[in-house]
Amino acid sequence: MIEIPGKTIAEKILSAHSGTDARAGDIVIADVDFVMGQDGTTPLAIRALADMGVVELFDAGKVAVVMDHSCPSPVEGVSELHTMMREFGKRTGAKVYDVGDGVCHQLIPEQGHVVPGDLVVGCDSHTCTYGALNVFSTGVGSTDGAAAMAAGKLWFKVPETIKITLSGELPPGVFSKDVILAIAGELGADGATYQALEFAGPAIDAMSVEARMTVSNMAIEVGAKAGLMRADAKTLAWYEGRSEREPAPVDPDADAAYVRELELDVSGLEPQIAAPHQVDNVSPLVEFEGTPIQQGVIGTCTNGRLEDLGIAASMLSGRRVHPDARLIVAPASRRIYLDAMAAGYIQTLVEAGAAVVTPGCGPCVGTHNGVPSDGENVISTANRNFRGRMGNSEAFIYLASPAAVAASVIEGRIADPRTYFE
Amino acid sequence: MSAIQARAFKYGDDINTDYIISGKHKFKSADMAAMAVHAMEDLDPDYHAKVSREGGFLVAGKNFGMGSSREQAPLVLIHSDTRAVLAKSFARIFYRNAINTGLPVVECDTDLIDDGDELDLDLAAGYLKNVTKGTDIPVKPLPSVMAQLLEEGGLAAHFRKHGGFNI
Ligand code: SF4
Numbered sequence: 001m002i003e004i005p006g007k008t009i010a011e012k013i014l015s016a017h018s019g020t021d022a023r024a025g026d027i028v029i030a031d032v033d034f035v036m037g038q039d040g041t042t043p044l045a046i047r048a049l050a051d052m053g054v055v056e057l058f059d060a061g062k063v064a065v066v067m068d069h070s071c072p073s074p075v076e077g078v079s080e081l082h083t084m085m086r087e088f089g090k091r092t093g094a095k096v097y098d099v100g101d102g103v104c105h106q107l108i109p110e111q112g113h114v115v116p117g118d119l120v121v122g123c124d125s126h127t128c129t130y131g132a133l134n135v136f137s138t139g140v141g142s143t144d145g146a147a148a149m150a151a152g153k154l155w156f157k158v159p160e161t162i163k164i165t166l167s168g169e170l171p172p173g174v175f176s177k178d179v180i181l182a183i184a185g186e187l188g189a190d191g192a193t194y195q196a197l198e199f200a201g202p203a204i205d206a207m208s209v210e211a212r213m214t215v216s217n218m219a220i221e222v223g224a225k226a227g228l229m230r231a232d233a234k235t236l237a238w239y240e241g242r243s244e245r246e247p248a249p250v251d252p253d254a255d256a257a258y259v260r261e262l263e264l265d266v267s268g269l270e271p272q273i274a275a276p277h278q279v280d281n282v283s284p285l286v287e288f289e290g291t292p293i294q295q296g297v298i299g300t301c302t303n304g305r306l307e308d309l310g311i312a313a314s315m316l317s318g319r320r321v322h323p324d325a326r327l328i329v330a331p332a333s334r335r336i337y338l339d340a341m342a343a344g345y346i347q348t349l350v351e352a353g354a355a356v357v358t359p360g361c362g363p364c365v366g367t368h369n370g371v372p373s374d375g376e377n378v379i380s381t382a383n384r385n386f387r388g389r390m391g392n393s394e395a396f397i398y399l400a401s402p403a404a405v406a407a408s409v410i411e412g413r414i415a416d417p418r419t420y421f422e
Numbered sequence: 423m424s425a426i427q428a429r430a431f432k433y434g435d436d437i438n439t440d441y442i443i444s445g446k447h448k449f450k451s452a453d454m455a456a457m458a459v460h461a462m463e464d465l466d467p468d469y470h471a472k473v474s475r476e477g478g479f480l481v482a483g484k485n486f487g488m489g490s491s492r493e494q495a496p497l498v499l500i501h502s503d504t505r506a507v508l509a510k511s512f513a514r515i516f517y518r519n520a521i522n523t524g525l526p527v528v529e530c531d532t533d534l535i536d537d538g539d540e541l542d543l544d545l546a547a548g549y550l551k552n553v554t555k556g557t558d559i560p561v562k563p564l565p566s567v568m569a570q571l572l573e574e575g576g577l578a579a580h581f582r583k584h585g586g587f588n589i
Pocket residue numbers: 068069103104105124126300301302360361362364365382383
């Protein structure tokens with residue numbers, strides 16, 4: 001007799017949403033629970049809807065558009081696109097997030113639009129972030145997003161899954177960002193193309209929900225379609241009061257079939273750094289210690305959450321940003337901004353010399369808010385360091401944890417954060 | 423889809439969407455023709471000028487189109503008169519976006535193609551010939567859903583035609 005193996009989280013969520021017995025490799029048409037677009041992608045989705053001859057959304061309550069990438073608008077062209085998004089919201093009833101609300105990947109889960117077990121698409125590659133919350137969420141382009149907004153469904157190829165088990169306990173000064181950077185270095189930029197990642201193990205269990213989101217956020221940096229985790233008590237507690245919908249957590253079967261299994265003991269992990277101009281160009285941070293830094297960035301959908309601002313504030317408390325460096329902080333949402341103010345983090349960071357900018361993408365994608373100049377070195381908590389990413393192709397971007405960015409702007413050079421946690 | 427003949431313009435591995443169209447341009451407008459002059463500019467400032475002269479194939483190594491979900495990436499390539507992208511492998515979102523917007527993408531062994539080679543591509547027949555070298559290059563067929571979408575002129579055209587998904 002042939003044994004039929006169990007299913008991964010991806011296979012289960014896609015089965016439930018397509019009404020089929022979905023297995024890796026199958027192509028299914030599945031119902032989506034939510035569709036999101038941001039200001040770089042929504043205008044093209046609006047245009048695609050017009051091209052399709054679609055006037056009404058499948059369910060306006062399940063669509064949101066977010067102005068975050070270039071907001072507040074730095075130039076007329078962007079202002080026009082923002083106006084187009086606001087009008088789209090008025091015309092269709094889609095939820096609009098405007099100046100200062102925050103970055104899409106924080107808002108969609110934070111505002112309770114998604115719950116465990118959901119299938120979500122977003123017109124932004126880092127939509128995979130909500131995998132940390134047991135949501136199968138994946139990035140699509142504007143036309144796919146428009147089709148999902150119109151029909152409430154989309155076609156998917158059911159991905160194979162790579163299981164990554166993280167054991168051990170993170171040493172002081174080493175964070176979830178270092179874990180995912182190490183994994184990106186190990187797997188490479190196309191190590192999981194067309195596949196999903198499933199993260200598990202005691203080191204994941206020990207992480208806060210915020211820290212887990214940092215991990216899932218970067219699944220796309222190895223080409224993965226999703227970066228999934230189970231929902232545990234912490235996840236469910238995090239959802240309390242955010243959504244009226246019932247979470248429907250999805251666990252993988254014990255005998256699920258994985259295409260590959262990796263194990264990493266994080267106990268011996270050092271702070272990691274991705275050097276220019278590739279995210280998988282990862283080494284232990286100490287190899288770059290001493291490299292002069294002109295700009296530090298703490299924020300983005302990877303590391304702009306309360307915990308991240310708290311770590312930076314604790315390190316910068318009573319210290320100052322080095323005179324040769326500057327620090328830009330972008331809280332990931334209005335709510336985080338308010339919570340960080342209440343906790344005193346914003347006060348501390350500003351006193352230490354940081355410039356706090358509007359909640360949103362900040363300088364991540366090079367449209368405004370801190371474009372570096374030629375030859376400058378930037379250390380950032382973001383997820384991408386491609387050449388030209390921050391608006392100048394002659395600048396150099398290093399990616400690291402919020403603690404590493406804080407240590408580096410204090411010292412004006414790439415610095416090991418562990419000395420601040422002794 | 424009928425056969426396409428054009429010259430190959432060859433680049434390397436892991437070409438990300440920031441190279442194809444940088445964020446600093448992407449967000450400013452929805453006018454793809456105007457934006458197309460910046461296609462690939464951080465890798466090759468002359469890309470648009472070279473390819474738009476007579477059309478061409480963009481040939482690359484592995485993992486073409488990694489990075490963001492920006493559909494501006496295939497659109498600026500189309501507006502630069504890129505007839506198809508040929509690569510050893512593609513990043514997932516770019517691959518879908520290309521098909522959805524009507525840009526043919528071909529997985530094949532691009533080591534068999536040099537910059538400047540004349541190529542002859544017939545996607546429907548699954549046929550790629552390097553005319554300069556006189557060799558046939560095997561191509562990996564598109565999944566049938568994608569072949570259908572490309573044939574119908576992209577996803578928006580598919581929707582217009584069928585009033586929704588019909589795959
Ligand atoms: S913060 Fe950066 S990576 Fe995240 S959504 Fe915004 S631009 Fe993209």
